[in-house]
Amino acid sequence: MTANASLSELGEALLTGAVRVVDCTATLGPKTPLLKLPPEIADDTPPIEIHPISKYGDRGPYWAWNWLKVGEHSGTHFDAPHHWITGKDYPDGSTDTIAARNFVAPANVIDCSAQAAADPDFLLTAEGVKAWEAEHGPIKEGEWVLMRTDWCKRNGDADAYLNADETGPHTPGPSADCIQYLMERKVLGWGTECVGTDAGIAGGMTPPYPAHNLLHANNRYGLASLVNLSELPAKGAILIAAPLKIENGTGSPIRALALVPA
Ligand SMILES: O=C(O)C(=O)c1ccccc1S
Numbered sequence: 001m002t003a004n005a006s007l008s009e010l011g012e013a014l015l016t017g018a019v020r021v022v023d024c025t026a027t028l029g030p031k032t033p034l035l036k037l038p039p040e041i042a043d044d045t046p047p048i049e050i051h052p053i054s055k056y057g058d059r060g061p062y063w064a065w066n067w068l069k070v071g072e073h074s075g076t077h078f079d080a081p082h083h084w085i086t087g088k089d090y091p092d093g094s095t096d097t098i099a100a101r102n103f104v105a106p107a108n109v110i111d112c113s114a115q116a117a118a119d120p121d122f123l124l125t126a127e128g129v130k131a132w133e134a135e136h137g138p139i140k141e142g143e144w145v146l147m148r149t150d151w152c153k154r155n156g157d158a159d160a161y162l163n164a165d166e167t168g169p170h171t172p173g174p175s176a177d178c179i180q181y182l183m184e185r186k187v188l189g190w191g192t193e194c195v196g197t198d199a200g201i202a203g204g205m206t207p208p209y210p211a212h213n214l215l216h217a218n219n220r221y222g223l224a225s226l227v228n229l230s231e232l233p234a235k236g237a238i239l240i241a242a243p244l245k246i247e248n249g250t251g252s253p254i255r256a257l258a259l260v261p262a
């Protein structure tokens with residue numbers, strides 16, 4: 001089928017509802033849970049603020065608009081290679097230099113919801129990815145790999161979502177060998193439902209924060225705080241994940257949208 005025919009067919013399918021659009025984005029606002037790092041080593045992103053400029057009142061009679069105070073790595077967001085020291089030198093590693101073709105791609109959704117429900121520190125390993133491929137087919141170069149944990153069900157409760165105790169945060173994520181394997185498969189990037197692309201215990205892993213370290217060392221991308229992955233098929237969805245074109249940006253809140261068969 002020609003590209004014209006494919007796009008025309010997609011347009012028709014969108015209009016008829018044969019292809020559905022799933023919103024994989026959490027609402028962004030002052031209640032959005034943000035990463036809390038050990039205060040002895042790092043500063044955190046300040047809480048999101050939404051400030052009205054006018055709302056059809058005397059400072060803007062016909063219009064309403066706000067200004068925002070928001071960190072790049074807030075809510076459902078995109079991690080660019082420049083976010084990490086291992087990716088700092090890529091000329092196309094910031095949100096304003098990444099090629100736009102990388103913002104639309106097929107998605108593989110690996111369901112780890114049962115494992116994450118049983119163990120908040122669950123780590124998906126390379127072996128786990130290979131077992132998934134044996135069942136669903138190979139992960140191809142240029143595709144997203146998304147870890148479904150149903151962690152988004154905790155979004156309404158910041159404490160439950162961040163799930164920290166005196167030993168630190170406990171949220172599921174990838175092992176280092178998982179990300180290393182995905183880099184060998186030349187995937188576009190890795191996405192999770194949790195506050196970051198790494199597991200809560202990742203600060204103590206080798207290398208520290210292996211998803212960030214290895215993704216961005218390979219000029220690849222991360223997605224965090226995705227929602228509704230349960231509505232996506234294991235294979236077959238197309239994910240639209242485009243960061244704001246922030247000058248020298250290390251990341252950006254996004255509106256993540258998945259095109260799925262109805
Ligand atoms: O990229 C992020 O938002 C993120 O998760 C993160 C940011 C900075 C340091 C550690 C982590 S783990």
Ligand SMILES: [Mn+2]
Pocket residue numbers: 073077078079196197224251
């Ligand atoms: Mn981030």
